Amino acid sequence: MSVLKSAALQEAIYAALSGDAVLSGLVEGRIFDEAVHLDAPGADPGPYVTLGDETVRDWSAIGLTGGIHEAQVSVHAPTGGFASVKGIAAEVERVLSAPLAPASGRVVTQVLRGARARRVAEGGRRIDLRFEFRVEA
Known part of the structure; x- marks a missing residue:
């Protein structure tokens, strides 16, 4: 299993998202590995x-080891409607459909498995995109 490749995959996902000029421009560089505290001063x-979240399952065969990584990327809009978050979500999908090159392991396939759009507290919107990455060790 390639849970050992999980950190390298996460770093590659983050680098791809934060390194894309279009996506970064849409969110003004606000791409995070943790939840944002909107009540913090200056937020x-x-x-x-x-x-x-990420889930890893074994994907091994004779002579090959690896894992299937199901990773979530979320787009948040504390105010406004669905139109803006859907545009940002489309950019996330575009960025993560390009080949990733983690520092460890090799991404064999990557695909968007689904997305869920929903309303959240205080009138905000959120879209959770679920990606599947098959990583060879």
């Missing part, structure tokens, strides 16, 4: 992207 209520 910006604009849209942002976070890396989310």
Whole structure:
């Protein structure tokens, strides 16, 4: 299993998202690996992207070892409607459909498995995108 490749995959996902000029421009560079505390002093209520949960399953065969990583990336908009978060979510999908090159392991396939749009507290919006990455060790 390639849970050992999980950190390298996460770093590659973050680097791809934060390194994309279009996506970064849409969220003004607010791409995070942790939830944003909107009640913190100076917090910006604009849209942002976070890396989310990940599940890893074994994907091994004779002579090959690896894992299937199901990773979530979320688009948040504390205010406004779905139109802005859907545009940002489309950019996240575009960025993560390009080949990733983690520092360890090799991404064999990567695909968007689904997305869920929903309303959240205080009138905000959120879209959770679920990606599947097959990583060879």
